[in-house]
Amino acid sequence: MEVVSTVRTPLVTGQKTVHDVSEDICHYVEAKPNKLWMFGIILSLGALGFGGYCVFRTLWDGIGVWGLNKTVGWAWDITNFVWWVGIGHAGTLISAILLLFRQKWRMSINRAAEAMTIFAVICAAQFPLLHMGRLWLGFYWALPLPNTFGSLWVNFNSPLLWDVFAISTYFTVSLVFWYIGLIPDFATIRDRATGMRRSIYGALSFGWTGGAKDWNRYETVALVLAGLATPLVLSVHTIVSFDFATSVIPGWHTTIFPPYFVAGAIFSGFAMVLTLMIVTRKLFSLEDYITIYHIELMNIIIIVTGSIVGIAYITEFFIAWYSGVEAESYAFLNRATGPYWWAYASMMSCNVISPQLFWVKKIRTNIIATFTLSIIVNIGMWFERFVIIVTSLHRDFLPSSWAMFYPTMYDVGVYLFTFGVFFFFFLLFAKFFPVINMAEVKSIIKANSKKY
């Protein structure tokens, strides 16, 4: 008996059977890479090449090659760091928070979103490490390891150290969560393969057989990990915002930062998921798994978080004036009308105005419009961090120290390097790993079709 729900939109279209799911997803893992994929790899290797040179010069000559000066000591590097960490928020949000809320539409997108999270966090971590100048000493400066200074331990009162713990915990837990989900799918690939591929995916699948007892434990692990990862996701960007909020710089010293940063992170994370998924969907013909309905739901999250971010901008501005603190009021006025007004205007138009277009159903269900807006949102989110960081610093406490920040080729190059890393890893993932969580999708196909 076929049972078709009249109230719920089907999450997988095209009348797929359980076997079709294995076939559709494993097919791309087993096939030879196509030309478009090769082109992507070459492009990202190009970015890695030029970026690698800039990273080398940064390490060889020191961070003097960047555009930083005595007044603006943090600029592109921390902007990029916060931007990448923000992007890294969608994956675990999708797989953990949406799992707790039993949102089944997460199932077709969680695998790729989690992969994106992991790669984005790898990209983010490069900036604080490079800014240390002497990368190889990073371990001693950032981790509580016994050292030859006495042992002079790390400072647990510093938000920068909290960041080290937050980012590394987030990376580890996301990686584990992602890998646990991959194990049953690796077993599917293993059981279809022969020879070398069978032994590689066999090792990756950890000897998974899909016994009922193992599934029982697996589901408990997934649920508890989701429960642990949910406060973790929220804590990470909260702690990133503490880097600024616990300081005494006008424009940074605001209590609104933690919720505002978290909303911004989810906003930019979902935008990046959309950018990548629209391309992946096209590249691997996954239109039946990632439907317009999925895209629409993600766009709705973008409207919600985009509006929260918009309200945060306005509240911040209002409080700066209402507080009566001159330095604070000036910092905000300077953001909007000072020499970096164009960055502020880009941030406002990309983050506050553009997502409001998604109120129109025609726009939020249109792929080209969604793709364009998802990129605009991430440009806006980059400018948000740039505005917060650079405009708060460039007007120092003494007017004689006022300065401007201009990026050099090396600032841009190091940023490009992280793009290279991100897309290189993502393309490898998309080719060699199952991009959709087959086991989970199989369970929802069942839920909305045949009954006996």
Add this chain to the structure above:
Amino acid sequence: METKKNYLVGIFDDSDKVLHGIGHVREQGVKIEEVFTPYPVHGIEAKLGYKRSKLSVAAFMFGALGTFLAILMQVWMLGIDWPMIIGGKNFVSAPTFVPVTFELTVLIGSLGMVGTFFVLSDLKPHKTPRIFDLRSTDDKMVMAVDLAVNKLSENEIQSILQASGASEVYRKDFE
């Protein structure tokens, strides 16, 4: 040397069929070794008589260990081993220890739980699993019955499996 193991393998085409089938097979007094499914089938653990997994208890214990270790580490390093005045605050300044304590709780809690899961289910990269039917990770539900632990004869079990909805029943021996 391991003795030869003889199994009867029943293939079911659908998760609803296997759910009904398990009850039927167990009512007839057949002991099921395990049921292998390509995706988690809810309710199957109750039908097979499995208890709820206690992994969440492991997660709690490891989490508590993480909290304890984090507090111990921070208090010892900044309070005892090398006290320093930072921002005019106490050597042991409890509020600033919250973030690191939280992160280590989550880290050790989740790694400990996942480690326990790998040990309990014997999951490791160099393992060669005993696979009854390759289709069990694709689209079939596979029920394995160990002939040695059942008193009924092979033919009897075969007919019970078929009557319970198995589309295919065959014998499989492992060395």
